[in-house]
Amino acid sequence: MTANKTIIYIDEIDYIYPNNTIALSKVSLKINKGELIAIMGQNGAGKTTLIRTLNGLIRPTNGNVYVKGENNSTKSIAQLSKIIGIIFQNPMHQLFSNSIEEELKFSLKNLEYTKEQIQQKVDSILNKFDFEKYRNRSPFNLSGGEAKKLALATIICRDPEILVFDEPTLGQDAKEINFFLKIIQSELEKGKTIVMVTHNIEFVFENIPRTILMANGKIIADGPTEQVLTNDLLVNKASLVLPQIHQFKLGLKKIGIDVPNEIFKERDMISFINNYLKGIMANR
Amino acid sequence: MSLVKFNNFSFRYKGNEEYALNNINLEINENSFILLLGETGSGKTSLIRCLNGLIPQFYAGYYKGTVEIAGKSTITTPISDLSTVVGIVFQNPENQLVAMNVEHEIAFGMENLGIPSSEIEKRIKEIIKLTEIEHLLERAPFEISGGEKQRVAIASVLVLEPILLILDEPTANLDPFFAKKIITMLKKIQETKKISVIISEHRMDLLVPLVDDIILMENGKLVGYDDKNVIMNSEIFHKLNINKPKIYTLFKGLEYGSTHFNELPLSVEDALNFFRQFK
Amino acid sequence: MSFEFLNSFRFLKKKSIIHRLDPRAKLLFAMIYTINALMFTEIVPLVFIFLSLIPFILLGKLFHQWIKSIHSLAFLYIFIIIINTLFITNNGFSFSLAMIIRITSMISAFSIFFLTVDPNDLALSLISMKVPYEFAFSFSLAFRFVPTIAIEAQNIIDSQQSRGYEMQKKGIINQIKNLFPLLVPLIIGSIKRAFNVAEALESRAFGSKKERTFYFTIRYSVTDWIFTFLLLIILVVLIFIRLQIIIMPDWFNWGLPV
Numbered sequence: 166m167t168a169n170k171t172i173i174y175i176d177e178i179d180y181i182y183p184n185n186t187i188a189l190s191k192v193s194l195k196i197n198k199g200e201l202i203a204i205m206g207q208n209g210a211g212k213t214t215l216i217r218t219l220n221g222l223i224r225p226t227n228g229n230v231y232v233k234g235e236n237n238s239t240k241s242i243a244q245l246s247k248i249i250g251i252i253f254q255n256p257m258h259q260l261f262s263n264s265i266e267e268e269l270k271f272s273l274k275n276l277e278y279t280k281e282q283i284q285q286k287v288d289s290i291l292n293k294f295d296f297e298k299y300r301n302r303s304p305f306n307l308s309g310g311e312a313k314k315l316a317l318a319t320i321i322c323r324d325p326e327i328l329v330f331d332e333p334t335l336g337q338d339a340k341e342i343n344f345f346l347k348i349i350q351s352e353l354e355k356g357k358t359i360v361m362v363t364h365n366i367e368f369v370f371e372n373i374p375r376t377i378l379m380a381n382g383k384i385i386a387d388g389p390t391e392q393v394l395t396n397d398l399l400v401n402k403a404s405l406v407l408p409q410i411h412q413f414k415l416g417l418k419k420i421g422i423d424v425p426n427e428i429f430k431e432r433d434m435i436s437f438i439n440n441y442l443k444g445i446m447a448n449r
Numbered sequence: 450m451s452l453v454k455f456n457n458f459s460f461r462y463k464g465n466e467e468y469a470l471n472n473i474n475l476e477i478n479e480n481s482f483i484l485l486l487g488e489t490g491s492g493k494t495s496l497i498r499c500l501n502g503l504i505p506q507f508y509a510g511y512y513k514g515t516v517e518i519a520g521k522s523t524i525t526t527p528i529s530d531l532s533t534v535v536g537i538v539f540q541n542p543e544n545q546l547v548a549m550n551v552e553h554e555i556a557f558g559m560e561n562l563g564i565p566s567s568e569i570e571k572r573i574k575e576i577i578k579l580t581e582i583e584h585l586l587e588r589a590p591f592e593i594s595g596g597e598k599q600r601v602a603i604a605s606v607l608v609l610e611p612i613l614l615i616l617d618e619p620t621a622n623l624d625p626f627f628a629k630k631i632i633t634m635l636k637k638i639q640e641t642k643k644i645s646v647i648i649s650e651h652r653m654d655l656l657v658p659l660v661d662d663i664i665l666m667e668n669g670k671l672v673g674y675d676d677k678n679v680i681m682n683s684e685i686f687h688k689l690n691i692n693k694p695k696i697y698t699l700f701k702g703l704e705y706g707s708t709h710f711n712e713l714p715l716s717v718e719d720a721l722n723f724f725r726q727f728k
Numbered sequence: 729m730s731f732e733f734l735n736s737f738r739f740l741k742k743k744s745i746i747h748r749l750d751p752r753a754k755l756l757f758a759m760i761y762t763i764n765a766l767m768f769t770e771i772v773p774l775v776f777i778f779l780s781l782i783p784f785i786l787l788g789k790l791f792h793q794w795i796k797s798i799h800s801l802a803f804l805y806i807f808i809i810i811i812n813t814l815f816i817t818n819n820g821f822s823f824s825l826a827m828i829i830r831i832t833s834m835i836s837a838f839s840i841f842f843l844t845v846d847p848n849d850l851a852l853s854l855i856s857m858k859v860p861y862e863f864a865f866s867f868s869l870a871f872r873f874v875p876t877i878a879i880e881a882q883n884i885i886d887s888q889q890s891r892g893y894e895m896q897k898k899g900i901i902n903q904i905k906n907l908f909p910l911l912v913p914l915i916i917g918s919i920k921r922a923f924n925v926a927e928a929l930e931s932r933a934f935g936s937k938k939e940r941t942f943y944f945t946i947r948y949s950v951t952d953w954i955f956t957f958l959l960l961i962i963l964v965v966l967i968f969i970r971l972q973i974i975i976m977p978d979w980f981n982w983g984l985p986v
Binding site (some may be wrong): 501503507526536539543548549550559560561564565566590606615642 | 832872925926927930931935937938941943
Binding site (some may be wrong): 166195206207208209232308309310334336339340342364366367401404405406409410412413416417420421431434435438439442445 | 488489491594595596606621622623624625626627629651654663690691692693694695696699702703704717718720721724725727
């Protein structure tokens with residue numbers, strides 16, 4: 166088991182657009198194998214530019230990106246896409262086949278599998294995603310939420326070591342978000358590394374251990390979610406708001422109810438309040 | 450005369466067998482800030498399209514029943530006439546900005562209606578102040594940010610002076626800080642201009658503190674229209690698959706949920722008020 | 729050959745005398761210069777015509793953008809030179825040079841038009857020439873969405889490459905098949921967009937039976953009339969020269985011996 170091994174190393178990269186706007190400025194980042202990370206920040210802060218440097222869609226103007234110890238500049242996008250799978254925001258930007266089965270087969274094309282292996286993988290993914298009933302259906306007949314699920318399936322079936330998501334919970338209802346959570350948990354169990362760009366503070370606060378904040382092309386924070394997303398100044402700079410549970414915790418403390426500092430998650434807050442109310446009832 | 454009146458209205462899009470809207474009966478009277486909720490596919494967007502006549506005039510299909518906006522039938526009144534009563538801001542501002550610069554964009558609707566130039570000038574001045582886009586007049590749509598595009602889209606609709614403003618997921622592509630700004634701006638507009646605003650949104654956390662009422666939809670049917678407290682304490686709300694506010698799920702998860710709360714707190718402030726009684 | 733070429737036709741807001749001219753005057757400019765260039769096949773007059781464009785380019789502060797558009801035509805020029813030199817026995821190379829200068833002049837003239845006409849004004853100028861509003865509007869709408877579609881195309885390419893799609897393929901048939909993953913999402917996206925735009929337009933009273941107010945106007949100014957006059961003079965002089973080419977001195981008909 167190679168725990169704590171650096172799998173992505175971004176070394177002081179800059180990215181400047183042809184029209185001279187600076188998208189990334191001296192950005193450095195180390196990600197270890199098996200980590201689950203959120204990248205948050207204002208629109209235009211550089212988040213999507215940053216993830217595009219991971220699989221070579223964007224080549225930094227200065228600095229280097231190393232994936233699994235090798236410099237990206239020596240590899241093509243096709244090569245990198247075998248190790249890093251990025252799922253972009255809009256599933257409609259990739260769907261084009263006659264059926265869902267074909268859509269999945271297309272995703273497996275450049276991976277040098279035999280026909281039998283491809284069929285096997287497709288069957289397995291259709292099952293995992295509960296898409297068996299849609300096997301022959303056109304991808305254009307899917308609802309928005311299902312299309313997003315299909316986009317997820319097309320990358321997961323390639324089994325890349327690193328998964329990168331751009332706004333995975335946007336437009337998804339509670340059930341769909343739950344399904345997404347289950348999928349990433351199952352991938353983490355397989356030892357995958359997951360990076361997520363998102364605005365969904367509540368989801369991040371509840372589920373993601375490490376958060377990176379970006380503003381104006383720079384990383385302004387990188388650490389445990391519980392520290393980063395409870396910091397007023399940083400949260401403001403990144404154009405976010407404090408998580409509801411944290412706001413509630415602060416409010417309770419102000420009233421004089423002593424909430425222990427380690428309470429961050431919903432479950433813990435519920436236990437605390439249950440105990441508190443039990444105490445109140447008992448004293449009556 | 451009510452603002453909005455649906456009378457046993459049903460609609461099915463041409464080529465579809467299922468009804469997108471099933472026997473809707475809805476009457477909206479006062480000026481209020483309303484949240485339209487429902488799972489994806491519940492018919493929210495279709496309902497919105499009915500409010501200015503897009504259904505059934507623009508979207509081909511089969512309908513039963515009637516819809517009246519401020520007394521005018523949405524089936525027979527031309528959409529262009531209804532545009533001075535109802536304004537809709539659609540989901541993606543990119544596809545609503547049709548002009549090459551912001552000033553042209555805002556003037557567009559008024560030009561179409563033949564409103565005289567002096568009036569156009571007056572209204573532009575007023576609306577850009579209200580929506581805080583004065584500094585953007587000369588800019589092109591692709592030069593401005595998502596939040597700015599959204600404000601321009603809102604301005605270009607408000608300028609036709611509708612008494613009912615509808616927004617379909619206005620904060621979808623915005624980051625939380627700007628999402629909050631836009632919703633607050635909309636609340637202010639609703640109060641100062643004394644109009645009704647209906648917002649269809651997934652991000653309840655942001656909206657619940659500010660809205661008055663909630664319209665709830667499920668599978669093309671209207672399953673609730675009432676004060677937000679009533680709706681959010683209902684069984685049917687609890688069962689729906691929507692992204693509920695954090696405070697709601699928190700309090701629902703308490704052991705003492707049913708015995709102590711007649712009404713669940715809907716926001717952080719509400720929740721804190723509940724706890725103040727113990728101190 | 730890249731999308732860079734298209735970039736050099738994109739309007740950029742600048743303060744120059746050319747930018748301030750009425751779009752109709754500039755359209756006239758492009759058309760007249762096209763006629764001018766088409767009138768001659770000899771190198772010398774074509775060079776003069778081409779050189780006379782330079783002051784306009786400089787006055788419009790367009791030099792850099794213009795150079796970019798010409799430079800990306802290099803491929804086309806080489807092609808012309810080769811074909812003409814090989815297939816035209818009578819001074820083929822000389823002829824091809826003349827053609828290149830001619831093409832450059834025509835493209836430059838139109839380039840000046842596109843680089844200096846605000847798309848907002850484009851629709852207005854069409855309307856003033858009695859083009860029906862709906863037609864002029866769809867014209868400017870198309871312009872408006874070009875950058876949007878370009879960004880969408882890039883996003884589609886990114887999404888497909890991320891799932892292993894490879895841009896370079898060998899063989900014509902493969903290259904065509906390879907376009908499907910890009911074209912299908914783009915076309916479907918554009919159709920959806922068209923619907924969204926249409927319903928947004930309807931909702932803002934587009935197509936209302938009322939008489940439309942035109943809040944913005946364009947007017948021909950004194951500068952525009954002077955400019956037009958100048959263009960007409962150049963045209964008349966060149967027509968005269970064309971008709972009376974016999975009386976021109978020998979060097980006028982100079983061409984390379986090749």
